Amino acid sequence: MHSIPSVRTYVLVWLTLTIMTFVTFYVSTINLGEWNIVVALLIAFFKMMLVILIFMNVKAESPLTKLFVGAGFFWMVLLLGQVAIDYISRTWMPEGKMW
């Protein structure tokens, strides 16, 4: 149906994913304070994009399918973003008691 990536591309993506797993494991042993979670999630996001675009071949899908995939992302951003805004901003109130 659509053009499908070459074996070489698949193996390269797999190598990258495996290396990123080692990297995220290694970075977690270094204390970066609050940045540990940020780095870990950035790496996870990068890995996810590789799987979605190449392994799931969304890169070659129709614009409609891409729109639906994007809608999934958008929904997650809404869910996590709005909730995070609530919980983060609670401490900003003058007499703020967090819980």
Add this chain to the structure above:
Amino acid sequence: MQPIRRITVADTHGAVAEHNPNLRHHFDTMEQQFDSATLGMWVFLLTEIMFFGGMFCAYMIYRTMYPGAFASTSEHMNPLWGATNTAVLIVSSLTMALAVRAAHLGEQKALQILLLLTIFFGLCFLGVKAIEYREHWVDNKVPLIAGHWDYSNTDKYPNQAQYAKQAQILFCFYFFMTGFHAVHMIVGVALMLTIFTMARRGKFNSTYFTPVEISGLYWHFVDIVWIFLFPLLYLIGHTKESLF
């Protein structure tokens, strides 16, 4: 390759059209049928995103509430098992992607071997998960079970007693999230067995391999969920001072 049945269909120009036996009558072309199936699968995966999204959201809230407890509790988890399982799942995604490619090219033998490999790695993942669950049980780390999370008679984990209650929240998340993920893996393995049987019966060819494709999408999605579960559950307190 299945022989293409020739059916004479008079279109507006009176020409003869070739009709693929796998083309359902409500679709115009194989391309359109394939795109519709892919889109439909993505709609299902969106509901899966909502399903896991809710758990990730709840996790985020409780982690913000009890950063210390979450960080300190993950010392009960073995990141090496988690990393191993991540690697195993990534390999299974590779074999799955190659299986779809083989189906696309009509390579029957390669398709069957790659599907078997995918099933094998999926079972490896579940095996490691079972070992981990057993360790947690032996280590008395199951929430809400009598005798578990009880530090009153032991000083095995001196800095853990203060977190005994909150730590169970993390383990609730751990068991629910990895548990639902494991259920998805079991479903995935069953799905792959079905696809393998279909492939053996010669159901697929280079013009029709939609079931392989959409089962592959499911498999990759389950992989993605784990890609996030691994750092969130196993690598939190890997460095002791790091908090959310």
